[in-house]
Amino acid sequence: MNWIGLGTLLAKEVHRFSKVALQTVVSPLISTSLYFLVFGVALGARLREVQGIPYIEFVVPGLVMLAMINASFLNTSSSIFQAKINGTILDILVAPLGAREFIVAFLAAAALRSLLVGALVFIVAFIFNGMGVAHPLYTLLFSLMVSATFAAFGILVAIWAEKYDHLAAVPNFVLTPLTFLGGVFYSVEMLPHPWDTVSRLNPILYMVNGMRYGLLDRSDVSPGVALGVVSVGLLTTVLVTWRVVASGYKLRT
Amino acid sequence: MKAGAAPLLIERLSKRFGDIEAVADVDLRIRQGEVFALLGPNGAGKTTIINCVAGLSRPTSGSIQVFGHDTVRDFRVTRRLLGLVPQEIVFDPFFTPRESLRIQMGLMGVKPDLGRVDELLRMFALWSRRDSATRSLSGGMKRRLLVAKALVHRPRLLFLDEPTAGVDVELRKDLWEVVRRLAAEGTTVILTTHYIEEAEAMADRVGIINHGRLVLVEERDSLLSRNRRGQVRAVLPVALSAPPAHLPPGTRLESENVIVAPWATARDIEEILRVVRQLGEPEEISIQQTRLEDIYVDLLKAAPDSLGRHREGESE
Ligand SMILES: Nc1ncnc2c1ncn2[C@@H]1O[C@H](COP(=O)(O)OP(=O)(O)O)[C@@H](O)[C@H]1O
Numbered sequence: 001m002n003w004i005g006l007g008t009l010l011a012k013e014v015h016r017f018s019k020v021a022l023q024t025v026v027s028p029l030i031s032t033s034l035y036f037l038v039f040g041v042a043l044g045a046r047l048r049e050v051q052g053i054p055y056i057e058f059v060v061p062g063l064v065m066l067a068m069i070n071a072s073f074l075n076t077s078s079s080i081f082q083a084k085i086n087g088t089i090l091d092i093l094v095a096p097l098g099a100r101e102f103i104v105a106f107l108a109a110a111a112l113r114s115l116l117v118g119a120l121v122f123i124v125a126f127i128f129n130g131m132g133v134a135h136p137l138y139t140l141l142f143s144l145m146v147s148a149t150f151a152a153f154g155i156l157v158a159i160w161a162e163k164y165d166h167l168a169a170v171p172n173f174v175l176t177p178l179t180f181l182g183g184v185f186y187s188v189e190m191l192p193h194p195w196d197t198v199s200r201l202n203p204i205l206y207m208v209n210g211m212r213y214g215l216l217d218r219s220d221v222s223p224g225v226a227l228g229v230v231s232v233g234l235l236t237t238v239l240v241t242w243r244v245v246a247s248g249y250k251l252r253t
Numbered sequence: 254m255k256a257g258a259a260p261l262l263i264e265r266l267s268k269r270f271g272d273i274e275a276v277a278d279v280d281l282r283i284r285q286g287e288v289f290a291l292l293g294p295n296g297a298g299k300t301t302i303i304n305c306v307a308g309l310s311r312p313t314s315g316s317i318q319v320f321g322h323d324t325v326r327d328f329r330v331t332r333r334l335l336g337l338v339p340q341e342i343v344f345d346p347f348f349t350p351r352e353s354l355r356i357q358m359g360l361m362g363v364k365p366d367l368g369r370v371d372e373l374l375r376m377f378a379l380w381s382r383r384d385s386a387t388r389s390l391s392g393g394m395k396r397r398l399l400v401a402k403a404l405v406h407r408p409r410l411l412f413l414d415e416p417t418a419g420v421d422v423e424l425r426k427d428l429w430e431v432v433r434r435l436a437a438e439g440t441t442v443i444l445t446t447h448y449i450e451e452a453e454a455m456a457d458r459v460g461i462i463n464h465g466r467l468v469l470v471e472e473r474d475s476l477l478s479r480n481r482r483g484q485v486r487a488v489l490p491v492a493l494s495a496p497p498a499h500l501p502p503g504t505r506l507e508s509e510n511v512i513v514a515p516w517a518t519a520r521d522i523e524e525i526l527r528v529v530r531q532l533g534e535p536e537e538i539s540i541q542q543t544r545l546e547d548i549y550v551d552l553l554k555a556a557p558d559s560l561g562r563h564r565e566g567e568s569e
């Protein structure tokens with residue numbers, strides 16, 4: 001293991017997103033706060049309670065999850081894609097770094113950014129309505145696992161992508177729609193048949209609900225199942241990413 | 254590093270890109286401490302060979318050892334021993350020169366040593382710009398930064414891929430100076446170029462490559478003495494009707510006051526200049542040297558046999 005290399009790559013990635021914190025941290029904070037205001041405060045006045053909690057609180061976990069998923073995905077994908085396009089990926093490829101160091105460093109940096117964004121979004125929600133965290137340990141573990149999953153997914157997409165459109169398509173056409181359909185704004189129990197069942201095929205539903213369990217102690221799926229689904233997702237993406245990075249696919253000609 | 258092992262040992266290296274055979278069955282042993290020039294026209298396979306050694310390309314077949322370590326199996330060891338200055342200028346706009354060097358040092362697995370970083374910044378005349386945005390550096394500065402980056406972990410084997418292509422005369426001289434200093438300190442250097450004068454100025458040995466095949470590996474001195482030639486062109490203050498006597502055979506008049514005379518040795522040049530001066534002080538003199546391309550064509554013509562054998566060997 002090249003520990004110095006791993007630490008340097010991690011620090012470099014953290015340095016990178018902190019240099020443009022306005023874009024990487026403040027911007028998701030503003031956009032989620034807007035969702036929060038529009039859907040939570042405006043609709044909340046009419047919808048009042050879902051699963052026995054005020055609607056304004058009900059939407060918070062899903063919005064936190066959405067922000068975290070996007071933050072972790074974007075951190076790895078944009079960094080690696082840019083490095084590929086401008087050629088600086090060479091700095092990493094000529095270094096004595098194996099797939100392990102590569103993946104651990106990129107995942108850790110992305111998880112840091114994601115946790116930071118998630119925490120800030122939550123703090124905004126806290127300021128609005130003073131909600132607490134029902135299961136702190138579960139929330140932290142769960143957040144880390146989801147962040148790592150999407151960070152690994154971001155590595156894969158960046159390696160595969162050949163133009164910027166490929167990259168931008170994922171948050172716009174996959175992550176955000178799946179998150180919204182994953183019950184950020186409603187409980188799947190409120191959906192008519194068969195959509196309540198179809199929704200359960202969406203992996204992000206388990207992430208939104210796991211987060212809702214962690215923060216609010218409410219969920220459409222059991223917390224164990226949510227953790228199980230996320231564990232399988234994490235293991236699969238990390239394994240695939242590890243194989244792809246180790247093979248040199250599209251990185252080493 | 255294994256004691257006594259060659260800095261680089263390439264055996265039967267081949268690399269295909271689809272139908273293109275970029276590197277074909279190359280064998281090469283680099284000696285400790287030498288400066289080796291890999292010469293060949295564009296597309297010959299120089300960069301691909303370097304990329305295979307550095308791990309940027311995956312060989313189709315063959316094996317590569319760096320100081321006795323296999324570049325695939327022991328990549329952590331070999332990459333630590335290698336430095337690579339790439340052909341294209343690449344830079345990360347996010348980081349300043351100083352940050353870039355510090356980061357590269359860490360990635361290479363070396364404990365951060367700001368002293369080393371600052372030493373390189375000074376050595377490559379980047380000190381005054383150490384904290385500037387890298388994007389704002391001139392082309393020459395960016396290239397010097399690339400060299401500094403490749404040296405930050407004190408590699409034992411340094412690759413310079415066309416270090417002087419598109420570089421001004423001054424920077425070219427500076428780079429040659431750096432190579433000389435590194436070689437004097439015991440670093441083995443492999444550079445690629447298509448300028449024979451660069452190989453002449455720098456290299457102890459020269460390998461000529463074409464269409465992915467290493468056509469010839471030879472000591473610089475013997476290669477150059479066998480092939481050195483060129484022409485002297487002089488613009489005279491007087492008009493002539495025929496080339497003066499005593500000039501080498503093949504001398505011609507480009508126009509009535511312009512003489513073009515071929516040379517093969519330094520003596521020839523002196524003799525040509527002496528004869529020309531007797532006709533009056535020339536208004537202009539230029540001494541041209543044959544470029545690699547020409548020598549290269551000659552070498553191919555002169556060695557059809559060895560090439561022929563290669564081709565037959567391939568179809569067996
Ligand atoms: N990544 C690649 N994909 C396809 N062909 C390539 C690639 N890299 C190099 N080649 C081809 O391999 C041959 C050798 O290229 P290269 O090693 O760059 O030559 P040189 O450095 O001597 O100019 C060329 O025909 C080039 O087009």
Ligand SMILES: [Mg+2]
Nearest residue numbers: 299300301340
């Ligand atoms: Mg090249």
